[in-house]
Amino acid sequence: MQYIVSVDIGTTTIRACLYGKSCNKLKVAEEKVDIEISGQDEWELRVEIAPEKLLEQFIRVVQSVLKDVSAEDSVAMALCCQRNSFVFWKKSTGKPLHKIVCWNDARARKSCEDWNGSVFIKMLNAGGSFLHFFTRMPRFMAAKNLKFLSAMVTHRALVTLETIPGHKALINDNDLGFGCLETWLINRISVSDNYLADASNISSTGLYDPYINGYNNVIIKILGFPTSILAPICDSISSKELCFIKESFFGRKIPISAILADQQSALYGSGGWDLHDVKISLGTGTFVDMNTGNKPHASMNGLYPLVGWRMNNTPVYIAEGNDxxxxxxxxxxxxxxxxxxxxxxxxxxxxxxxxxxxxxxxxxxxxxxxxxxxxxxxxxxxxxxxxxxxxxxxxxxxxxxxxxxxxxxxxxxxxxxxxxxxxxxxxxxxxxxxxxxxxxxxxxxxxxxxxxGGLVACRGVALLAGVQLGLWKEADLPNMIxxxxxxxxxxxxxxxxxxxxxxxxxxxxxxxxxx
The missing domain is CATH 3.30.420.40 (ATPase, nucleotide binding domain)
Structure with a gap:
């Protein structure tokens, strides 16, 4: 029998759900994520997670739902993660160099404010406005309204990087790993130490340009972000497994068949596959997502053009607003x-x-x-x-x-x-x-x-994994919600x-x- 174990690494909870051949829920295990909060004021707020402890929790919840699954049965994994939480690690040892910096950490708030008030950003906004006026291209509208936010990875990562002793030598030796949770976790547990970044996760970091479906090299170079540490961007699913988990973790070599960011997974799991479908998630924060099809939306008021999911290098885009x-x-x-x-x-x-x-x-x-x-x-x-x-x-x-x-x-x-x-x-x-x-x-x-509804993110990436595994077709999905x-x-x-x-x-x- 084919099973899918779907893991959702959220801000407050990490859970694993075991699904059967019709995506019927069989078992759930979850633990509270231990969030460490420190800092004296709003400008210095630190929100962090101990990476080794999170890995231990990941192993425990997966082991819990798999303990009654026969060795003869097939198991694939689907993975969804909170976005924009990141870590640097030493590639040669796999050892994290600091605690995971969460998406709502405020260590880079002042850096963002300084950049947003800089002459450079004002010139970029003015240039974007000028070019958009003449071309009407959405990409230039995005430049017109560009502002750096603390929730993005870019500035928090740069501030964190400066605190790592010997980081320049690690970069020169190609020994510095960097990524959001899916990149770090896969590099840590996969057979081949795979180094990849899912398109839906990377799209919200500030490192990605949805209008070219790739890294935003212009912004990356302007900020001085080390491009050599960026992982290649991969599809949410592909024609074959994205990678395999080492047998030592769960007693079997498990393929990872699908990866999504948590909110995109919730949209998929809510049935938001059609143009202009809307999903409202009310969890730690509020996230409103609209499917915009094959076109990223350029906003004047803080909506973000993100990748919902990507197959065959072709993204389905969403517009997202949040609180x-x-x-x-x-x-x-x-x-x-x-x-x-x-x-x-x-x-x-x-x-x-x-x-x-x-x-x-x-x-x-x-x-x-x-x-x-x-x-x-x-x-x-x-x-x-x-x-x-x-x-x-x-x-x-x-x-x-x-x-x-x-x-x-x-x-x-x-x-x-x-x-x-x-x-x-x-x-x-x-x-x-x-x-x-x-x-x-x-x-x-x-x-x-x-x-x-509390498990919809787990279910969304499991549904996507089932498509990759051939357990069901996309045409079957509406009847599964x-x-x-x-x-x-x-x-x-x-x-x-x-x-x-x-x-x-x-x-x-x-x-x-x-x-």
Whole structure:
């Protein structure tokens, strides 16, 4: 029998799912990722993971789901990872040279601010504007709006590289490995020490140019990034296995058949294969992704043109908007005593007709698309003597809804889809009925919640691996997606949300440029 073990290395959880021949879920194992946070202020925030510990967790969760699989059965692996978390290592020993630097680490925030205020960026923006005016080419629009972000890999990697003793000698000796999680992990566990970077993962790093389907050598050279350490970009799946895992890890030589970044995998696992399909993920952060087909979208307001997946060197592109703070808001709210069980928050929000004038700005990590202000602060506004915990909980949940609405509306305004697309929602916070219903109300669209939404990224890359293995065809995929619930707009609750939205925008304005 053929099995697929799908591993999702997320920001807060690492999990392995075992799937059967029809992509039926057989077993799940997961562990919490140990995130190390340090730093004295917003400009020096360090968010890191111990790489050897993460590798041990990877081995344990895979071993757990495989322990009852017969040696005679075939097993392939599908891998999806959190994006933009990276590490440098010594190739000759495989030893990491520092802790994994996570995507929300802020060590390069000042470097990004300095570059964005530099004469060079202003000239690049002006040149892009000039060329776009005459050519109307999307690539020049991207140059017109280029800004470096701390969430990108480029500046965090350069800042980290300077702290590694002897890094120049390692580069000269071709002994310095560098990559995001899929590159590091595959180099560490594969039979041939494969050195590769998946297209969907590399596309969000700031090192990739979607308009040429390859590394952005212009930006790389301007920044002084060492090109010799960059891994070759590979397809998400190919006609044969991408690599094999050493037998010493799991007692068998397992092929890796598919690799995707986590949000792209969630889009695939939600059934977002058609042009202008939309997936909303509500997990650690909020991610809204739209399938844009064979064309990368150039945005004026912070949408990112990324590779969804790539086959035969041909990408399917997506436009993505995001917000860093979603599940973390509820974790914090629980820790300060606003509720005892996060599962109660939906009923708490439904129990009151409004927030009683209270507004919440969800900006622990700044505000992303389309506001794009890394210096915004989190805030409650409109507190009154009669404000209750239920009002505070509802205000927090409404802020998640409003951020989704802002991102979605930006997509509608910029991409201008020509047909009504399916909109599907997944992720841990998507279990909250109030949030899902309110998103449906604000978007004034039907929202479909995917079954097992917390596992949709695991399932997405497993579905892709099954295509590579010949277990099913792409034409079979629509019948393999299950919808748990459908939320339809409610006119009465929509009126309340729409009425509050302009006031919330005022609160956002007062919270921007705070630090």
């Amino acid at each position: 860093h703070d979603t599940a973390v808001l509820l974790k914090w709210a629980g820790e300060i005593g606003l509720f005892e069980n996060v599962q109660d928050t939906s009923d708490m929000a439904f129990a009151v007709k409004s927030t009683n004038g209270l507004l919440f700005v969800p900006a622990f990590g700044g505000l992303q698309t389309p506001i794009n202000d890394g210096l915004a602060c989190c805030s409650f506004m409109g507190l009154r003597p009669d404000t209750k915990k239920v009002h505070m909980v509802r205000a927090i949940l409404e802020s998640i809804v409003y951020r989704v609405y802002q991102i979605y509306q930006t997509m509608m305004d910029e991409v201008k889809p020509t047909k009504t697309s399916k909109i599907r929602i997944c992720g841990g916070v998507a279990h909250n009925d109030f949030v899902c219903q309110s998103i449906s109300d604000m978007l004034n669209c039907e929202i479909e919640r995917v079954t097992d 299950s919808i748990e619930s459908v939320f339809k707009p409610n006119a009465d609750s929509r009126r309340v949300l729409v009425k509050t939205f302009p006031l919330w925008l005022q609160a956002v304005k007062r919270s921007t440029k705070f630090y």
